[in-house]
Amino acid sequence: MRLPAWLSAPPSTVPEVRDPAARRLIGLEIAVVLTVTVGLSALRSALSLLDSLLAPVPLADQQVALNAPAAQADLVDLALQLVRALQLFGWGALGAYLLLRAGFALRRLGLDGTRRLRDVRDGLGLAALIGIPGLGLYLVARALGVALDVTPTTLDDVWWRTPVLVLSALANAWAEEVIWVAYLLTRLRQLGWSAERALVATSVVRGAYHLYQGIGGFVGNIVMGLVYGRYWQRTGRLWPLVLAHALIDVVAFVGYALLPAGWRP
Template sequence: MTHPNEQPAADLPLARPVASPAAGEEPVVWEPVNQPLVMAREVPFLSPLLMSKREAWIDLVLLLSIMIGAFGAVIVLLDSGGWQPPIETQIAVQAFGFGALALAATHWRLRAHGQNPAVIGLGRDRALPALGWGMLALLGCYVMNVVLVTGYVAIRGGAGMDHLMTEKTEVMSLVAQTPTLVVFPLTLFVGLYEEIVFRGLFLSRLKVILGGNAWPVVVSSLVFGFFHLGQGPIGAMQATVIGALFGVVAVYRRTIWSCIVAHAALDAVAFFLAPLLQYYLSNFNQNMPQ
């Protein structure tokens, strides 16, 4: 099956004769036509790509290896005492450095296949639909988080509530220490690079490997949750659920711009409300019956 923007291989003029042969002359000399082939780089997000499963696997393995390697190197460096900056500096450096590395790796793999950003969901989109769907996705994040937290506490009872409050207090305490001047660009950048990597590159490659849309969304959201284990098990579960929601939006809209809007807004609200949430969570923990 040929994509509408593609020409069948048989119809592409790959070469042309320099001149018609005359009687007794040498055979026709052919020279290449200076016309680029229409390749996968013009295929929109989540449409069939002109790449093999092996190539898609290589992209995912390389990207995961780079990200896990960088994450592990930071942990080893911190544990060894070789790098002990203030916590707010750690958060900023890790987020910007890790994100820049992930984006560079994504750009590298796109160039390796001659693909443009539209292949990973960064094609043209209209502003109002992108913002509207982004706000709907943001609302969906809060609804799903309430359901998840309520279910967790209902299953685990008092121990679940204690675990939840302790974990969130620790996370918000770290976030609250980040300077305001760092918070705004950080929230925008994290939302941008995580969606490009986990919804953009991962979904496009997983669709080549697994086919369909459901399994690529499930697997990419699980990987997204894995990379949020640093926020604790509850934080990782929340990231997995949010990743699944963003994956559904990306599949439905055939773009990741709404996901970027929702992700950046979600992080911005969390960062800017962190001091207030830290205060209330700390008081709640102190007043909980022992």
């Protein structure tokens, strides 16, 4: 059976690096980037899930907050929330910078402004494609008892809550899509990995990054990684992925915060 065009492996536009010394440096660079950014967070997330599984309370009765207070003092909490967002923006910037240093222009990564309207259209479509089924998957996982009660925010109702939640959504989207998609898929292709092998590997690690949410978050983010990664491999456009990811998070974070307390799940 022939796969649809968007599912089939795209022709490689990334030349494989064959010099042994250069290959070792790329491998070392990947290890360093993962250690200081999303990779170490994925390991921490896996350990968090293990701790939840070993707890006497059933997984379905445990709660995890995606945006929680970081300090008791209001302004200190605000500062820490901004620092966290800045860290995520820095992670994405590091991945983009290293690719630029390696000779990959922003246009080649899909981070230019030449296709604004089409990027917005695709971003909205990708947000709906992942966001709506993702909510259904979460509800199924909750019903099966394999997902924690994921609370989008427990921040107090202060004047800066909504802007910070929007900023958090943008920071998450930028960091994850640049690192998981543009950076890792490019670097792994340089090491000679096939499009499918690189796509599956990055998607599984993306899922592991969200293991603290339970098995539902793990599976849902693998699916997200496969769809978003393949879209980028086929189109070379990253902005739609950043937009789609940010929209999903903004709706979840801000929508939950604005719901009356009695209406929240």
